Amino acid sequence: MLATASFDQVLIGGLGHPYDDLIAARLESQGASSKTLGEFDADALARGRRVLPKGQCAPALYTTGALLRAASQAHASDTLAFVSPQSCGPCRYALFADAWRRSLRRSRVANVTVLGLDHSPESLPAFIDSELGQHVVQCLAIGDALTATFRRLLPLAERLEQLEGSYRNAARDIAKSIAAGATPFAALHEARSWHREVAFRHGEISARVGLVGDPWALHVDGDGQVNAPRRLALLGIETVVPPSLLWLAYQLWLAPLEWGQQRASREVEKAADTQLHRLQDALATAHRAAEIPDQPIPAVAELARLASPFIAPTLRGGYGFIEVGLALRYAMHDAMDGVLSLKSFGCVPSVGVSDAVMPSALRGAVPFLSIEVTGDPSATRESRLMLFAANAIDHRARSGARAELALHAPELR
Numbered sequence: 001m002l003a004t005a006s007f008d009q010v011l012i013g014g015l016g017h018p019y020d021d022l023i024a025a026r027l028e029s030q031g032a033s034s035k036t037l038g039e040f041d042a043d044a045l046a047r048g049r050r051v052l053p054k055g056q057c058a059p060a061l062y063t064t065g066a067l068l069r070a071a072s073q074a075h076a077s078d079t080l081a082f083v084s085p086q087s088c089g090p091c092r093y094a095l096f097a098d099a100w101r102r103s104l105r106r107s108r109v110a111n112v113t114v115l116g117l118d119h120s121p122e123s124l125p126a127f128i129d130s131e132l133g134q135h136v137v138q139c140l141a142i143g144d145a146l147t148a149t150f151r152r153l154l155p156l157a158e159r160l161e162q163l164e165g166s167y168r169n170a171a172r173d174i175a176k177s178i179a180a181g182a183t184p185f186a187a188l189h190e191a192r193s194w195h196r197e198v199a200f201r202h203g204e205i206s207a208r209v210g211l212v213g214d215p216w217a218l219h220v221d222g223d224g225q226v227n228a229p230r231r232l233a234l235l236g237i238e239t240v241v242p243p244s245l246l247w248l249a250y251q252l253w254l255a256p257l258e259w260g261q262q263r264a265s266r267e268v269e270k271a272a273d274t275q276l277h278r279l280q281d282a283l284a285t286a287h288r289a290a291e292i293p294d295q296p297i298p299a300v301a302e303l304a305r306l307a308s309p310f311i312a313p314t315l316r317g318g319y320g321f322i323e324v325g326l327a328l329r330y331a332m333h334d335a336m337d338g339v340l341s342l343k344s345f346g347c348v349p350s351v352g353v354s355d356a357v358m359p360s361a362l363r364g365a366v367p368f369l370s371i372e373v374t375g376d377p378s379a380t381r382e383s384r385l386m387l388f389a390a391n392a393i394d395h396r397a398r399s400g401a402r403a404e405l406a407l408h409a410p411e412l413r
């Protein structure tokens, strides 16, 4: 485990709700007093902007602002540890831990120690093998199962607020059970009928859209994701997001490449392969616990093969070729009616992929839109999102009603 025992409180932040809450609960069950950074909202963004230099990407701004806010709410004499991934991709553009330390110093918050989680390809196999790594993987897996169920049901809910309330309550109950000592899978299984009281309409969704983007924008709930799943659900559109575990699988896939031709690369490849199976097992166990159909982590090698005519798989930064491979898979195999790319503000790698690579890779096969996540031009974003939604619904109508997309809420119960 992390050396958190000497701190009064551990702050967890990085992926937002429900992932951070579940990981905090797991640390709580090990005896550490833990809490999350709270919402990555406009207030967190404004606080981050006040202390960081221009040109920082959205995750750096949101997490820094939320960290300063959480630290300011603690008792002045408390010592705090902050545990978080150190960037949102295999990304050489963002040095989050340095930004956090500098901002804490500048804001004269002296009582926070940053304990960044090293999830680089070189260190990841050993991290997943550790006790803490297993906790994190299990929490990510049940978070993926919970959010996948939520997003599938969202366009079918008669009142979105009712489903959202039940989902939040379920995440809170699961976190409470974990903090009390239940395993993440047992806690999820116990809460698997969380949507039972929600009213659903019967009928088909109007379209299904696949999300791509940098890892942070894909998984962070709320403003950081421009609330895209909710906005599209209001038009009856289902949003499909890859599991967060794909991010770890991608970095495991990169691990042997880091070692080049060295003899050690074979060992690393073996270790990465073992941990990859662990990720798949964890996700399958979470799906069984939630009693939803199994959806394995997309195979990284397949995504590399699909993307390689358009982007070199060895190119690093953001989600690298994963964005392109996923978009092609959505369009070719998954019968999606559109691909929506969410780019964190200031994310150089993702801008390059969505603006320069994606249009030629998709070649108009499905409607495509890329939106940059900022706190500002919301009206422009809204109208572009609506235009994209209209195109996706039209694409569906033109390709005929496909029976396999007819989703009825009771199937998930």
Ligand code: SF4
Binding pocket: 057, 058, 059, 060, 087, 088, 089, 091, 092, 093, 094, 214, 215, 216, 317, 318, 319, 344, 346, 347, 348, 349, 350
């Ligand atoms: S991938 Fe993009 S959003 Fe993520 S840390 Fe790098 S620059 Fe920032």
